[in-house]
Every structure is written in structure tokens, then in C-alpha cells.
Amino acid sequence: MSWYVYLLSCSDGSLYTGITRDPAQRESAHNSGEGAAYTRSRLPARLAYVEPAADRSAALKRELQIKKLSRHGKLELIATRSQVRYDAPVLSIAGFGAPHGFSSRSGGVSGGPYASLNLGANTGDDPERIERNRAIFRDWFAADEAQLCLLDQVHGDRVAVAQSSAIVEADAQISDDPMKLLVIASADCLPLLFFDSVHGAVGAAHCGWRGTLERLAAKTVEALATQFGSKPEDLRVALGPGICQGCYEVSSDLVARFEGAGFPHEIASRGVEGSWRLDLAGANLHALCEAGVPRASIDLAGRVQGPHEDRSAVPACTSCEPERFFSHRRDRGVTGRHWAAVRAVSVAGKG
Numbered sequence: 001m002s003w004y005v006y007l008l009s010c011s012d013g014s015l016y017t018g019i020t021r022d023p024a025q026r027e028s029a030h031n032s033g034e035g036a037a038y039t040r041s042r043l044p045a046r047l048a049y050v051e052p053a054a055d056r057s058a059a060l061k062r063e064l065q066i067k068k069l070s071r072h073g074k075l076e077l078i079a080t081r082s083q084v085r086y087d088a089p090v091l092s093i094a095g096f097g098a099p100h101g102f103s104s105r106s107g108g109v110s111g112g113p114y115a116s117l118n119l120g121a122n123t124g125d126d127p128e129r130i131e132r133n134r135a136i137f138r139d140w141f142a143a144d145e146a147q148l149c150l151l152d153q154v155h156g157d158r159v160a161v162a163q164s165s166a167i168v169e170a171d172a173q174i175s176d177d178p179m180k181l182l183v184i185a186s187a188d189c190l191p192l193l194f195f196d197s198v199h200g201a202v203g204a205a206h207c208g209w210r211g212t213l214e215r216l217a218a219k220t221v222e223a224l225a226t227q228f229g230s231k232p233e234d235l236r237v238a239l240g241p242g243i244c245q246g247c248y249e250v251s252s253d254l255v256a257r258f259e260g261a262g263f264p265h266e267i268a269s270r271g272v273e274g275s276w277r278l279d280l281a282g283a284n285l286h287a288l289c290e291a292g293v294p295r296a297s298i299d300l301a302g303r304v305q306g307p308h309e310d311r312s313a314v315p316a317c318t319s320c321e322p323e324r325f326f327s328h329r330r331d332r333g334v335t336g337r338h339w340a341a342v343r344a345v346s347v348a349g350k351g
Contacts, residue, residue: 003059005066007049007074009142015048015074017066019059023050048142049078071178075099075343078142090140091301091316093238098195098202099141100342102240102301104324108133113334118326120185120337137339143181149173150183153206157214159223172205172220176228176344184340187328188318190242190280191340192217196230200347204340207242207284209254213261217284218291232292239300240316240340243329245269245279247319252276258283 006023008016008030020026027047053059066074078099090101108117109132114125117133138145149162152169160170162180173182174194182204184191190212194203205211205220217237224230255268255276267283268276281300289295301316318325318338326336 003053003056005051005053005059005062006047007066007078007142009046009048009078009139009144015071015142017063017074019053019056019063023047046139048139049074071346075142075178078140090137091240093236093299093301096193096195096238096299097197097236098200098342098345100193100195100202100238100340101140102191102193102238102340103137103338104241105326105336105338106324108136110336113331114336118336119339120187123336124334125336137341138181141181141341141343143343147179147181148183149175149180150185151206153185155189155206155208155210157211157216157219159203159205159216159220161227171207171211172203172216172223174201174203174220174223174227176201178344178346181341181343185337186240186242186318186340187326187335187337188243188248188330190284191240191338192220192284193238193240193340193342194220194224195236195342195345196224196228196234197236198234198347199228199230200345201228201230202342202344204342207280209250209278209280212280212283212287213258215261215287215291217287221288221291221293233294233297235293235297237288237293237298239281239284239298241301241318241321241325241338242280243319243327244317245277245282246271247317247329248278248280249275250278254278263287 004023005019053062090103092101103117105117110116110118110125110129118125119133147164149164150167152167153171154169156171158170159172160168162173162175162182164180175182184204184206186206189206189208192205201224203220203224205216207216221232263283263286267279271277288298319327319330328335
């Protein structure tokens with residue numbers, strides 16, 4: 001019988017490390033009040049991370065290594081390497097610096113057009129299944145429902161300071177509170193995640209064509225600067241899965257509006273049949289660089305083409321990868337929603 005190292009996440013946000021032969025039994029024992037001394041908080045807890053070990057000695061050695069990690073280090077471990085009981089693939093950027101991730105469609109409990117990790121309410125899916133899917137996603141970040149910061153997204157250009165107590169109307173949010181998990185929902189629109197390595201602040205933005213045209217990405221950079229003193233050159237930005245240029249047919253009038261707003265001609269092109277196609281990722285890259293974010297600090301979660309130095313990666317396409325992603329356009333509105341999430345990091349000496 002194998003040994004495992006695990007992290008338990010309590011409802012107050014605390015994280016406990018231990019070793020066991022049966023992680024599920026350890027979680028159950030804690031919640032029944034029979035946990036070991038170091039988990040006798042009597043607070044509800046769940047498994048946030050499970051890692052197999054070769055034997056008890058190896059498990060003890062690994063447990064000590066994890067115990068020495070900072071809270072941020074533990075959260076990043078959970079977000080990027082978790083083998084928790086649910087198989088919920090989360091795309092992330094190596095070395096991003098803050099716990100973050102972009103969900104795919106697999107790893108959940110929904111069926112039919114919402115199979116399987118549908119995180120969006122008001123999609124026609126069973127509300128109980130949506131809640132279970134959201135719990136699966138939260139497990140990757142050791143986050144409780146009270147820590148979630150959600151938005152009423154309206155395809156606008158407002159940037160809000162994140163609130164976990166209310167859902168505000170905005171399409172981007174920022175925070176420097178590590179106890180808040182900022183979430184953006186999407187199913188073709190481009191999700192952007194921001195991290196300021198100096199101040200530990202983060203941001204999340206939902207950029208469809210309207211938000212992109214209004215330079216919501218740049219306004220998020222400006223909001224981080226105003227609220228937390230973030231400098232564009234200190235930011236790391238990750239662009240998640242969204243509809244690619246080849247799949248995104250738009251009108252000539254919309255192309256004219258982008259050109260009139262100062263975007264380069266290259267963000268639009270004609271398909272073989274003569275219709276116009278819009279490059280959402282390219283337009284947001286332009287807006288970010290225009291706002292002072294170095295191109296080398298912007299990453300795209302998806303398919304990597306060529307060496308890292310080329311930065312020739314393109315985001316995974318929600319429309320042309322049906323086995324991996326939901327797509328509102330491809331599925332004619334009957335589909336699920338993805339979440340992109342990021343958590344701030346405590347910085348020594350801040351404040």
C-alpha cells in the first residue's frame with residue numbers, strides 16, 4: 001500500500017501538511033473530529049493536494065519540504081501540480097509567479113453539451129452539477145466559496161476592486177489580498193490574468209471584441225498602477241484560451257472601428273471566402289505593449305510554436321478544439337463556461 005503526502009485546506013484558509021496511506025480517510029477523519037493534533041481546528045476541510053511517495057521515508061522527507069514552503073509556494077503547488085481526487089486539467093504558465101489557471105472543459109460532472117467542467121450559471125445546465133464543478137475548480141486553489149470574487153460581466157471596460165461579498169458589474173477586477181480568488185468567465189472571449197511581482201497584486205480581465213476595442217487590458221494595467229502602485233514593466237500577463245483569428249468572422253464595419261481606434265491592420269485579415277477575421281489575442285497584445293508591458297512578460301496559454309525566445313505561441317482556440325474547450329460561437333450558445341482565476345501573493349515588507 002502506497003504512502004502519500006497531502007495538504008488539507010481548512011475553511012479559514014489555513015493549510016496543513018501530513019502523510020498518510022489513505023488521503024480520503026484523512027480528510028474524513030478530520031471532518032469527523034478525529035484528526036491528528038495539528039488539524040484539530042474543528043473547521044471544515046478538504047484535500048487540496050495529494051502526492052504519492054515511494055515509501056514512508058520518502059513521504060516524510062517530502063512532507064518536510066512542503067512544510068518549509070511559504071503559503072504562496074503551497075498555493076502555487078496546488079494550482080500547478082495538484083493530483084487531488086478530481087481530474088480537472090488547468091492550464092497554467094510556468095514561472096508566472098502567482099497561483100493561477102485557466103480551466104478546460106474536462107474533469108467535471110456535467111453531461112451533454114455542458115460536458116464536463118461547466119462553471120457557468122444560467123447556461124441551461126443542472127445547477128447542482130454546476131456547484132459541484134465549481135467546488136472541483138476551487139479545490140485546485142484551496143479556495144472556499146467565500147473567497148471567490150465573481151463579476152457580472154457585461155462586455156464593458158470597467159475595472160473594479162475585487163469583492164468576495166458581492167458580485168459587481170464589471171469586466172475586470174484587481175486585488176492585492178491573497179485571501180481572494182479573482183475569477184473571470186469565458187467561452188470564446190479572451191481571459192487575461194495579471195501579476196505584479198513587486199507588490200504582489202493581481203488582476204483578471206474578460207476581453208471580447210468590445211472590451212478589446214475599449215482597451216480593457218490597458219485599463220487594467222492603469223488600475224493596478226493607481227490602486228497598488230504597480231509599474232507596467234513589473235507586470236506578468238497571461239492570455240488564456242479564446243477564439244482564434246481563423247475562427248472569428250466579423251463584419252467590415254467592426255474592422256473599420258478597430259482601425260479607427262488605432263489598432264494595427266494586422267489584427268484583421270480576409271479569409272479565403274473574403275470575410276474578415278479578427279485576431280483578439282493580437283489586439284490585446286498590442287494594447288498591453290502600448291500600455292508599457294514588455295512583450296517578453298506576456299505569455300499565451302496554449303500551443304507553443306518554436307523556441308521560448310520567439311514568443312510565437314498562440315492561445316489555445318476555444319472554437320476549433322471542441323474536445324478541450326467550450327465555444328459560444330461554435331456551439332450556437334448551447335455550451336458551458338470556463339473560468340480563469342488568479343490569487344495575489346503576500347510580499348515581504350509591503351505596507
